[in-house]
Amino acid sequence: MTFHPVAKKITGLLSQNHCWYETFEHDPVRTSEEAAKIRHNYSLHQGAKALILRIKKTETERKFIMLVIPGDLRFDSHKVKKIFNVKDIRFATKEEIGKLTDGVQIGGVPPFGNLFDLEVVVDPEIFENEKIIFNAGDQRFSVAMKSQDFKNLVKPQIVKITSEVFP
Numbered sequence: 001m002t003f004h005p006v007a008k009k010i011t012g013l014l015s016q017n018h019c020w021y022e023t024f025e026h027d028p029v030r031t032s033e034e035a036a037k038i039r040h041n042y043s044l045h046q047g048a049k050a051l052i053l054r055i056k057k058t059e060t061e062r063k064f065i066m067l068v069i070p071g072d073l074r075f076d077s078h079k080v081k082k083i084f085n086v087k088d089i090r091f092a093t094k095e096e097i098g099k100l101t102d103g104v105q106i107g108g109v110p111p112f113g114n115l116f117d118l119e120v121v122v123d124p125e126i127f128e129n130e131k132i133i134f135n136a137g138d139q140r141f142s143v144a145m146k147s148q149d150f151k152n153l154v155k156p157q158i159v160k161i162t163s164e165v166f167p
Contacts, residue, residue, distance in 0.1 A: 001025060004104055006137030010112055011137025019149040028139040030107030032071030039133055039142060048126055048134040048150070050111040052097055052118065056088040064092055064100055066113030068122040073162040075123075083159055084122070084148070101137075108139045110133065112154055120156035129157070 014021045029035040036044040049066045066085070067075050073144060080089055094106055101109060101116050112133050113120035126147055133144040151158075 001140065002139045003083070004102075004108065004137035006101070006104060006110060006112075006115060007141050007143075009115060010110055010136045010143060013112075014143070014145060014149070015152060017153060019145055019153070021143055021145040021149075022057075022134075024142040024144070026140060026142065028107075029135065030139060035133075035135065035142065036071060039144075042131070042133045042144060043066045044072040045070045045125075046129045046132050046144075048111045048132040049073075050109045050113070050134065051075065052092040052100060052109065052113075053089050054092055054096070055080075055086045057085050062130075064096070064107075064114075064118055066111070066118040067119045067161055068111040068113075068120060068126060068156065069162050070123065070129075073125065074122070075161050076128040076163040078161075079159075079161050080121075080146050083161070099113050104137050105139060108137055109142075110134055110136045111150070113156075114154050120154055121161060122151075122154075122158050123162045124158050125159060125162060 056062045136143040
């Protein structure tokens with residue numbers, strides 16, 4: 001099976017840096033919940049959900065950023081607005097994501113925003129897991145790796161960006 005070139009870029013980066021990882025080929029998945037059902041031995045909380053947002057400070061000052069959160073949580077837009085001192089944020093469109101990632105489809109975007117020249121902000125709960133898992137550039141290809149290696153390779157800003165979950 002042929003996957004998006006970013007999948008090879010990620011596994012190559014992990015190999016070059018002597019990181020432990022494992023890969024999985026599977027049916028296409030678009031959501032963290034769908035992925036968790038087919039990723040045996042990994043929980044939804046271990047899923048590293050990558051979200052690309054457009055933030056706007058002024059009419060002319062706009063940029064795209066990547067948020068990475070556990071698969072079972074949601075980001076808090078108020079916290080993100082405060083961190084970046086902006087009033088307007090929105091999800092990137094399908095077209096914008098394709099342009100920013102050289103054609104990676106929604107649901108396949110990996111949490112390696114640094115590969116796409118995106119600022120990466122990660123919720124600290126990601127690092128409560130020894131291992132994380134994510135789609136690596138393709139909805140049919142997942143990579144599991146150690147969360148500490150992810151931190152070392154991506155060098156993200158680590159800030160609480162999720163909401164508290166109440167039962």
